[in-house]
Amino acid sequence: MSAESVRVGGRVIPLAHATSWVSSYFDADANRTAKKPWGYPFYDHMVTGTGPDTLGDGDLLASALLNAAPTIRGFRTLQSMRPILEAGLAAIPPDLTLEAAVTNGSHAARLAGLAEVLDRPDPDEEWADVKGTILMKTLHRKRPLFVPLYDSKVYACYVGPAQAGYPMARDDKRTWACFFTRLAESMIRDLANQPEAWSVLAAAAPADVAPLRLLDVVAWSAGKGGG
Template sequence: MAEQDTVRVGAFTVGMAEAEGWVRRYFDESRNREVAATGGRTRPYAYPVYDRFAAGGAESELSDGDLLAPSLLNASLGIRAVYNLQTLRPRLEKGLAAIPPTLTLTDAAARGTLASLLTDLFGVLDGPDPAVGLGLTTLSKILHRKRPLMIPLYDRRVKRCYCGDSGDHPVEPVSRSAPDGPFYAAVAAGIARDLAEQPVQWRYLASVAPADVSLLRVFDVVAWERGGTRDA
């Protein structure tokens, strides 16, 4: 199979035709709205309700609505987490302000600023007073909407793609015992490398998604689907 007939996500590959099908299905707004209206066992995907959620916060501001957006990606917050996010809001907004809205993940990696920017931002989860009820998955789903070009979504399926003990996984499992900020930055660096080394594949996959969808959002759909397969 030709190299460009597949796309790599961390330790795994998937055929481009299958990846394209995942992207087209996930970002089919008409289909998602129809499924939501009819009920039944089939569940709609979160586009566009998560992506266009009118939270009211500016680019570097986190409104209370922004804090609740992860529930649209099945990462509901408890009351403790909301209280703790409100306490962390000034630090999070400072970290967001340090990231230009137009900065992409691959550009930050090329400039050598990826690790510092993301470690500082997600470092709010580290330290002697961790935020009860808040973890990497939820925080990434809050912050991705504010910097969709720079901040990747993270969950257990993305972790399967990027963190493991095989030689193909870019992040070793021992790294998961490290603080959250550096760990997340290491996963993001692996994602940036995959995007930079496969520009043709990712440009094509992004082209079949709606115009308001970022490359990192498209990437997450492919990684989420691939990380959920039986051999992942």
């Protein structure tokens, strides 16, 4: 892989394009006055008065700042999920990186502690209107070093034909817990295999931006056709 490009799943993007996306997205001053601002710093620095293991009602609405607002039913669902999700967060040390967890093999169980809530049967529609996008965008703020962000644009980068370089094949029978385990492994592979490119991208963002947040911005732009 050329140092002039960066790979995100099956998409290869010119590094200059990716750097421009990152620089624009994380321009806090511009976002505070723009008519159509990006989510930084509003999502990342949202003050809810809760600790790292607690999901207050404000935390359950955080995904709205990434254009993935829960419906009223979805908010009610997140409230119902709260004890399960808080237990899952408590099992993840705040300083644990996804890279370290993938390296030692502990990522699957910890991700399952969060994502398995989506795989539970819901004959009474108890978990209505909440899927992977809202769940991960809700949880990432609590564990930015560990929980990957996800939406349809990220899916477009990582799921596709193997012969075209995509790391994950489409599998409609795969559980959410399995999906996020595979996605995490693929993301860490991208970050670990291209340290020079990600160093360039990190330099274009504020120092407090985690690698998974950087990757999400690049994947979102590439997944919507920017790559």
